[in-house]
Amino acid sequence: MKLRASGRKGGRLWLSGGITITLTALIGLALFLFPAGGGIKRASFDLPFVLRGNLPVTNAAIIYMDEQSHAELNQPMMMPWDRALHARLIEQLTAGGARAIVFDILFTEASSDSAADERLAGAIKQSGRVIIAGNYQERETVPGVVSRWEELPYEPFRNVVADWGNVNLILDPDYGIRTFFPTLQNISGVTSIPWLPAAVAKFAGVSGNAVHPSLSESRWINYYGQPGWFPAYSYYQALQPDGVPPGFFKDKIVFVGAKLSADFSGRGKDEFLTPYAYRGEGFSPGVEVQATATLNLIQGNWLTRLPFPLELALILAVAGLAGFGLIRLQPLTATLSAIGAMALIALIAHLSQWYGLVWFAWIILIIEVGVAILCSIVINSVRLYVEKRLQEQEQIHYQAMMAELSKAADYARSLLPAPMTGEVEGVWCFHPSEQLGGDAFGYYWIDPDHLAIYLLDVCGHGVGAALLSVSVLNALRAQTLSGVDFRDPAAILDALNHSFRMDDQNNLYFSAWYGVYRRKARELVYASGGHPPAILIGPDSGGTAPVLPLRIEPASPAVGCLDEAVYRSAVQKIIPGSRLLVFSDGVFEIFGPDDKVGTWEEFFASFNSPKTRDLRPEERLKIATQMRGKDLLEDDFSIVELRFN
Numbered sequence: 001m002k003l004r005a006s007g008r009k010g011g012r013l014w015l016s017g018g019i020t021i022t023l024t025a026l027i028g029l030a031l032f033l034f035p036a037g038g039g040i041k042r043a044s045f046d047l048p049f050v051l052r053g054n055l056p057v058t059n060a061a062i063i064y065m066d067e068q069s070h071a072e073l074n075q076p077m078m079m080p081w082d083r084a085l086h087a088r089l090i091e092q093l094t095a096g097g098a099r100a101i102v103f104d105i106l107f108t109e110a111s112s113d114s115a116a117d118e119r120l121a122g123a124i125k126q127s128g129r130v131i132i133a134g135n136y137q138e139r140e141t142v143p144g145v146v147s148r149w150e151e152l153p154y155e156p157f158r159n160v161v162a163d164w165g166n167v168n169l170i171l172d173p174d175y176g177i178r179t180f181f182p183t184l185q186n187i188s189g190v191t192s193i194p195w196l197p198a199a200v201a202k203f204a205g206v207s208g209n210a211v212h213p214s215l216s217e218s219r220w221i222n223y224y225g226q227p228g229w230f231p232a233y234s235y236y237q238a239l240q241p242d243g244v245p246p247g248f249f250k251d252k253i254v255f256v257g258a259k260l261s262a263d264f265s266g267r268g269k270d271e272f273l274t275p276y277a278y279r280g281e282g283f284s285p286g287v288e289v290q291a292t293a294t295l296n297l298i299q300g301n302w303l304t305r306l307p308f309p310l311e312l313a314l315i316l317a318v319a320g321l322a323g324f325g326l327i328r329l330q331p332l333t334a335t336l337s338a339i340g341a342m343a344l345i346a347l348i349a350h351l352s353q354w355y356g357l358v359w360f361a362w363i364i365l366i367i368e369v370g371v372a373i374l375c376s377i378v379i380n381s382v383r384l385y386v387e388k389r390l391q392e393q394e395q396i397h398y399q400a401m402m403a404e405l406s407k408a409a410d411y412a413r414s415l416l417p418a419p420m421t422g423e424v425e426g427v428w429c430f431h432p433s434e435q436l437g438g439d440a441f442g443y444y445w446i447d448p449d450h451l452a453i454y455l456l457d458v459c460g461h462g463v464g465a466a467l468l469s470v471s472v473l474n475a476l477r478a479q480t481l482s483g484v485d486f487r488d489p490a491a492i493l494d495a496l497n498h499s500f501r502m503d504d505q506n507n508l509y510f511s512a513w514y515g516v517y518r519r520k521a522r523e524l525v526y527a528s529g530g531h532p533p534a535i536l537i538g539p540d541s542g543g544t545a546p547v548l549p550l551r552i553e554p555a556s557p558a559v560g561c562l563d564e565a566v567y568r569s570a571v572q573k574i575i576p577g578s579r580l581l582v583f584s585d586g587v588f589e590i591f592g593p594d595d596k597v598g599t600w601e602e603f604f605a606s607f608n609s610p611k612t613r614d615l616r617p618e619e620r621l622k623i624a625t626q627m628r629g630k631d632l633l634e635d636d637f638s639i640v641e642l643r644f645n
Contacts, residue, residue, distance in 0.1 A: 023375060025316055039174070043363055060255065060294070062233075062288060082116055087119040097251060098249045100254070106151055109154055165196035305360065311360050319372075322372035325337070405435050415477070424519075426643075438460060440472065450518060455640055483495075487516050496559050512531055524573075528550075530556065531584075533550050537607065552569075581641055586633060
């Protein structure tokens with residue numbers, strides 16, 4: 001019989017594992033092969049940049065045609081710049097020893113000032129190190145119909161530049177730039193049109209194989225830092241004799257471009273999302289993207305993606321290992337193993353991209369592990385549910401238990417005090433979050449001169465919490481703590497701490513507030529252990545009432561947690577007409593419709609308004625349930641109000 005049972009269990013295990021592997025693999029493949037996983041793959045590329053430090057940039061600089069330059073140089077926002085300014089800039093950069101001068105600006109036609117065009121052409125020729133941009137792109141906008149953009153550099157400039165390249169970028173759906181633009185072949189009679197960064201890298205001496213990769217190789221941009229990381233100056237500063245430190249441009253590749261447009265400032269938005277958007281520094285000017293790709297080629301540190309077959313095999317392998325491995329483990333062990341596997345995958349992905357310059361869609365692997373652990377939890381939960389449902393007797397026991405819980409709830413409520421009248425009036429409101437709550441409270445005259453007030457809040461809910469709260473409540477009501485003066489709040493909490501150690505109470509502990517009102521002295525002595533401060537509201541005086549939080553510093557821990565805990569008492573004078581509010585954290589930790597939870601500070605601040613300051617306990621409960629949008633709250637709602645007449 002044991003062998004047969006073991007065989008059935010093994011068969012169920014293989015079936016469950018097969019289902020989990022299949023589902024995990026299908027989800028991983030769907031995210032890997034289809035557009036639905038595009039955002040996840042982009043995030044896999046982006047996230048390692050967020051934790052990596054910035055890389056040094058010493059051999060390149062940017063000159064920005066920014067808004068201040070528009071104003072300083074009197075250049076209109078919606079028109080091309082005076083090309084005589086570009087000529088002056090080339091002359092100054094050449095004299096300053098710039099290694100190359102790269103314009104991320106389109107000069108596609110003659111300007112209205114032929115003299116400025118001639119001067120710019122002369123400056124380009126004289127420099128011998130100027131590289132300019134064209135705009136070429138082919139795109140299949142409708143199936144079978146290819147649209148083409150062709151903007152050649154203006155011929156007088158094209159004939160004298162050191163080189164020119166295609167300024168286009170591959171735009172992702174989130175407006176990010178991640179991949180290199182390919183070299184275009186055989187367009188309009190031009191044999192090969194390199195990408196602008198490739199043209200610059202070739203001029204800088206990079207070999208042809210490094211500049212023009214094979215068609216099977218994919219290259220990805222390795223960002224050196226957040227937007228603005230490149231050394232940069234405004235255009236107008238570069239034209240000033242003392243606007244840039246001497247020698248700043250020497251031996252550097254200098255890129256010239258706008259922060260707001262692809263050619264001259266104003267013609268079109270030229271800001272693109274970068275991986276640093278995850279920490280709020282996301283958009284980078286196009287010229288900075290061009291400069292980054294150029295340095296990638298010169299320094300040989302661009303990123304590559306794991307080959308498609310290898311990445312596919314990795315996805316299938318993780319689906320198999322996670323799908324069959326996690327189903328065999330106990331829930332806690334499986335969860336911890338899944339978390340460890342996710343952390344390991346993330347670590348390998350980051351190190352691979354930082355040091356190996358290789359990236360892959362690692363978040364898909366993490367999702368696969370998540371799917372596998374979810375399947376493990378669901379399958380095991382369903383199995384347990386089915387087994388439990390087969391035991392009809394358990395249902396009978398459950399019904400009997402619920403009846404007993406109802407009786408227990410009635411008993412616990414019967415222990416709460418009746419409203420008190422006389423020199424001190426006492427009222428309260430109690431609304432448990434479950435059938436049995438973990439809050440308990442009370443007040444009674446110890447003797448004619450001393451009134452005890454207390455409230456405790458056991459961690460958690462249900463039977464265990466209720467049993468502990470009733471035990472503590474009875475100990476206080478019957479004064480069964482031996483050798484303790486019940487007029488000494490600190491001594492009471494210390495005795496409770498040693499009598500109800502959490503190690504002896506199934507790891508349950510409770511917060512408590514205990515106070516004693518001395519009638520003749522008109523003062524309140526109180527102590528607290530891990531409990532919210534009570535609030536004392538003075539009598540109205542001129543339409544205002546002072547509101548005082550009854551804190552004890554330093555705060556003491558909850559009762560039952562630490563044997564060595566120290567509890568201290570504090571004394572507060574009571575003015576006739578004052579009101580004391582003692583409450584559990586369920587009174588202010590109310591979840592709103594947006595799941596934002598209230599705080600003690602917000603609750604205390606509400607007493608600044610006479611409208612809310614004078615609310616009775618039942619009215620506060622009504623407001624709490626209205627805020628939550630339902631009758632049952634997340635925690636027990638307990639509040640005691642005493643009025644000192």
